[in-house]
Amino acid sequence: MNKKSPINQLTITDGDKVAWEKQATKVFIKWYNITFTKQLTFLSNNQPSKPDVSCLLDGNKIDIEIAHLYGTEQEAMAILGKELGEHTRRELVKQQINSTTEQRLVSALNRILEQKSHKQYASQHAWLVIRNAHPGWNTEKIKFASDQIVQPLNHPFEQVWIVGDLEAKSGALCIQC
Numbered sequence: 154m155n156k157k158s159p160i161n162q163l164t165i166t167d168g169d170k171v172a173w174e175k176q177a178t179k180v181f182i183k184w185y186n187i188t189f190t191k192q193l194t195f196l197s198n199n200q201p202s203k204p205d206v207s208c209l210l211d212g213n214k215i216d217i218e219i220a221h222l223y224g225t226e227q228e229a230m231a232i233l234g235k236e237l238g239e240h241t242r243r244e245l246v247k248q249q250i251n252s253t254t255e256q257r258l259v260s261a262l263n264r265i266l267e268q269k270s271h272k273q274y275a276s277q278h279a280w281l282v283i284r285n286a287h288p289g290w291n292t293e294k295i296k297f298a299s300d301q302i303v304q305p306l307n308h309p310f311e312q313v314w315i316v317g318d319l320e321a322k323s324g325a326l327c328i329q330c
Contacts, residue, residue, distance in 0.1 A: 171198050174205045174219040177284040181217075181314065182208065184321035202275045216276040218310070220265045224257050224287035254289050259301045262315070270308035279309050284316040292317030292324040302328060 178195060185193045196207040196214070204218035262283070269281055285295065295315050304313070312330050317323035 171205075173221070174198070177219045177221065177282065177316070178206045178208070178217060180284065180319070180321050181282050181316055181325065184316065184325055188324075204274055204276060204279050204281075213278060215278045215280055216274060217280045217282050218269060218272070218274075220269060220281065220283045222258075222261050222265065222283050222285045222287060222290070222315070224254060224261070224289070254287075255294070255298060258287070258290050258294065259298050262295075262298075263303050266303065266308070266313070267305055269310070270305035272309060274309050276309075278311055280312045280314065281308075281310040282314045282316060285318055288318075290317070292326050296326055299326070299328060304329060 175195075175198060182193045182195060191211045193215070194209045196209055198206055199216065204216040206217050206219065208215045208217060265283055266281075285291070292315075295317060310329065313328050314325050315328060316325045
């Protein structure tokens with residue numbers, strides 16, 4: 154069953170993580186190709202031993218892990234149109250304890266970076282792309298908070314990008330290039 158998300162009227166199929174990741178990939182690729190001369194091209198969705206999708210950039214295969222940034226449990230459920238897993242629910246409830254949206258932004262980004270740092274991939278060139286889904290955050294707010302973002306020392310990613318909003322209208326920010 155398809156549900157319309159209240160934010161930007163995105164259609165998300167229940168349980169269809171691949172479609173959500175592919176949509177995020179399309180948004181990132183479109184923004185990237187408008188911004189840079191070298192074009193990024195979608196190749197395929199991947200199995201769990203690799204990041205979520207593979208792309209081609211200047212003759213090199215780039216594997217991209219996709220993550221989504223949410224502000225609250227209710228927001229994540231509204232955007233995804235479904236119930237959240239217990240771990241995600243606990244983490245989002247912890248974030249809500251922070252008193253401001255800016256603190257939640259930094260906390261959420263640091264949590265994602267920490268979680269993703271422990272992954273191992275069968276990939277020579279892995280990127281992490283985090284797509285922001287919080288309507289009150291954008292690239293400028295993320296840039297403003299970037300000095301508080303903690304990148305784990307050891308992680309599998311050559312580059313880490315944050316897309317400022319669901320459609321990349323505010324752009325994207327590379328926090329590790």
